[in-house]
Amino acid sequence: MNLDRTHDPARRSWVSSANGHSEFPLQNLPYGVFQRGSGVHVGVAIGDMILDLTVLENLGRIKVGDVPVFQAGELNAFMARGPADWHRLRVVLSDLLDVASAPPEEEILFEQTAARMNMPFYVRSFTDFYASRAHAANVGAMFRGAENALMPNWLHLPVGYNGRASGVVVSGTAVRRPTGQVLQQGSTTPVYAPTMRLDMEVELGAVVGTATEGGGTLTPTQADEAIFGYVLLNDWSARDLQLWEYQPLGPFLSKAFATTISPWVVTRDALAPFRTPIPPKEHALLPYLASDEPLGFDIAMEASLVPGAGAPLSLCQTNAKHLYYAPGQMLAHLASSGAPICTGDLLGSGTISGPDDSSLGSLLEITENGTQPLRFPDGQERAFLEDGDQISITGRCTGPYSIGFGSCDGAIQAAHLP
């Protein structure tokens, strides 16, 4: 991907809060959807403000193709337009917000703190991968023993499963503790009870823009180009439900109650300066999956636990560059058998764990399956999440300039009584 003037680190905006340490400088321009009065509008984050694209399009100040794309309260119509239109609008918005332009007279800016963010796009399907080698090895060892930790297929393909698109919620949505079947230790008969092992998973989510037609396949580079942008993703997991239910058809209700994403879709275009090579492969990949392109991303991610009472505790610092398979490879694999790829398909990376103890992306790994509880400075302990706990995931890219993803937050509500 070429860098152009939209990536120029020297450019500044007339929205003064965008210049400085904002996650949303002029070089970022992520897309989101927010409530404005009784309407649901599409906007772009700039500093601590939102540029209202729904209003701009209504005013005729921006135009993408022949029909409006920002009037339906979701990004899908715009995402379906494809990379050329995405880039054209990025240039227009970058110029419009540049300090060299005059601030427009209309009411096109809205304060982020006053905005209630909605789901940015309609999720057509949610597929979750398992693409961090450290995570797959750590969890595999706990569930199946060290000798069966990494299955033989893992080094040849990005292992994944289909999740539940209707369970994806936007940051800030409360997460109800799920109830389900668990097999208590020493028993052979399950009980139906609220999960006692509620976990988070730190993931990167890739949002598909352009659809395939008629079961067409994609090279990893083509797949990378079909991805509109990226969000932070928390794949909430009930470990006790998972252990009991997952054989032989995979995780099901243990991950179906909620998946949280951050509200701003950071575009592929904005992430161009933060590309990294994919980690070297132990076995050569088959040609349909192999790539020499730098399809990875250097995105520093951090998860924190904010207890109902007391100060937050940092849980991990990890990085998307640890992923063994890049998002473009995940999507190329998904398309490889003829599965239709649709606008709004969401691909989770799987928990991103790095090589060391401070970079583990799930409590399952951090607390060694609950045996080594976390200790807060005030004496509180956590093996898994308690009611009232909030998990916040943040992401940041640092290079010629620095951009952020905003925050992916969810707080745990008590279970409904069975």
Add this chain to the structure above:
Amino acid sequence: MNLDRTHDPARRSWVSSANGHSEFPLQNLPYGVFQRGSGVHVGVAIGDMILDLTVLENLGRIKVGDVPVFQAGELNAFMARGPADWHRLRVVLSDLLDVASAPPEEEILFEQTAARMNMPFYVRSFTDFYASRAHAANVGAMFRGAENALMPNWLHLPVGYNGRASGVVVSGTAVRRPTGQVLQQGSTTPVYAPTMRLDMEVELGAVVGTATEGGGTLTPTQADEAIFGYVLLNDWSARDLQLWEYQPLGPFLSKAFATTISPWVVTRDALAPFRTPIPPKEHALLPYLASDEPLGFDIAMEASLVPGAGAPLSLCQTNAKHLYYAPGQMLAHLASSGAPICTGDLLGSGTISGPDDSSLGSLLEITENGTQPLRFPDGQERAFLEDGDQISITGRCTGPYSIGFGSCDGAIQAAHLP
């Protein structure tokens, strides 16, 4: 469920083809979506005709609630209305088509043979279960050995996984042979090749009408009532892809390329006379899943293989009554952890295999994993499906009257070259 005059076996229609041996007598009235000129209309099958509900609603001859529900080319708006409205319209249509009524003057009938059927509803999610004990035991033994055939969880919950809603297609849609990673015998390195073990699975599909709100749970009886109707379903499966990819997260691309459903949704209401008790349970189910109600269905199902050249071969005669878990129990389980249930969710039963050799619902079982090929009278053999083969599944209920499901057909096209 009460039987009422819409179930009266003595009633006849002024559509004469509905009286006799039609799958679609006055007592059935299944819903489908068809192409009419440049429009996409909702209709009800009656004999060899389709009653056009989109036109009837436009004419003001039928009315469901305050806003039109049959103008969007899919059943979802009507399905979301709930059981009271479903039943009210059934009574209206039953009376309208009764021989005692005068045939209307308008052009509201359309010949089925002239109709191109579309997907009857927008599939919000597709969840596939594994609820036939014989099938789970047969396949488990082949994939994991006899001692691990039935996992410990199987007798306590309906095991399932999420499929790909965007891959569900209507009967008559060609199915492209998928290409994917397979591990050839004796090798430790996979190749990317067209599947050599393409299979069908005979299933019943349950179509959710009414959604849950806010992660609400459902009893099996409530879940049964939330199901609008049923279709025949063929869960195409690439067994070689499946064997290599499915551990530890379950089937993925091996079942993502296509799932075929029959075009007519036979309503829960129409199936009322064909209820059966659920098979007795080896272990008592937990209260959220247990039911003494007759939530099963006596639906005789048959699959045939129609080769590109030569006469069709019947593959199996099975019955939905063999399912260990009823559709209402599958949906109750899906809702039990707080997963949202949406209008248009489709639940596959899993392959329905019965206790004897003539009632096996997949080629994997029929040919004993390909080792005992089928023999056609003309000498052709099949271990798995070849290009040009068509699978047709039919379903029929026989009791005070007899109704059918129409046909669920798909023919195999050659793979795209990798």
